Amino acid sequence: MHVHKYERAWLAFGMVMLAVFLATIGFAAFADNINPPSGLQSIDPTKVAQTPPFDKPGLRKLSDGSYEAYYVAHVFSFDPATLTVPVGSRVTFYVTSTDVVHGFFIPGTDVNMMAVPGWVNTQSRTFDRAGEYLLICHEYCGIDHQDMFAKIEVR
Numbered sequence: 001m002h003v004h005k006y007e008r009a010w011l012a013f014g015m016v017m018l019a020v021f022l023a024t025i026g027f028a029a030f031a032d033n034i035n036p037p038s039g040l041q042s043i044d045p046t047k048v049a050q051t052p053p054f055d056k057p058g059l060r061k062l063s064d065g066s067y068e069a070y071y072v073a074h075v076f077s078f079d080p081a082t083l084t085v086p087v088g089s090r091v092t093f094y095v096t097s098t099d100v101v102h103g104f105f106i107p108g109t110d111v112n113m114m115a116v117p118g119w120v121n122t123q124s125r126t127f128d129r130a131g132e133y134l135l136i137c138h139e140y141c142g143i144d145h146q147d148m149f150a151k152i153e154v155r
């Protein structure tokens with residue numbers, strides 16, 4: 001079968017690019033340890049209330065001055081409902097659900113996760129601006145989904 005030389009060159013280019021992309025992804029995954037951010041930690045959804053630190057949801061201050069915030073999502077609210085952190089705080093959110101899939105979204109920020117029963121999802125953010133931030137559920141979870149929210153005060 002005759003293949004035109006331009007076509008052969010184009011095919012070779014495509015193969016080389018595939019190899020380059022695979023190598024890039026492999027390098028990022030293994031050398032730089034860049035992996036999907038979620039689903040790395042599991043929890044028994046029926047025992048969240050007895051599983052530390054989710055037995056006492058809320059804020060923990062770490063020795064380096066940053067915070068960890070543990071959230072439990074359930075129909076139709078978040079625990080804790082309000083949280084207060086100082087301006088400039090680095091907060092790492094940990095969120096799980098005790099019933100169905102919920103959303104965990106702070107509009108105006110890049111904090112955007114799902115709260116999935118059986119799993120702990122996590123994301124960090126530095127709050128540089130003072131104000132009251134809304135935390136909303138943005139996954140439809142039932143009849144009162146639109147009223148599922150919490151607040152984070154930064155001051």
Ligand code: CUA
Pocket residue numbers: 074075076101102103137138139140141142145146148
């Ligand atoms: Cu929870 Cu929508």
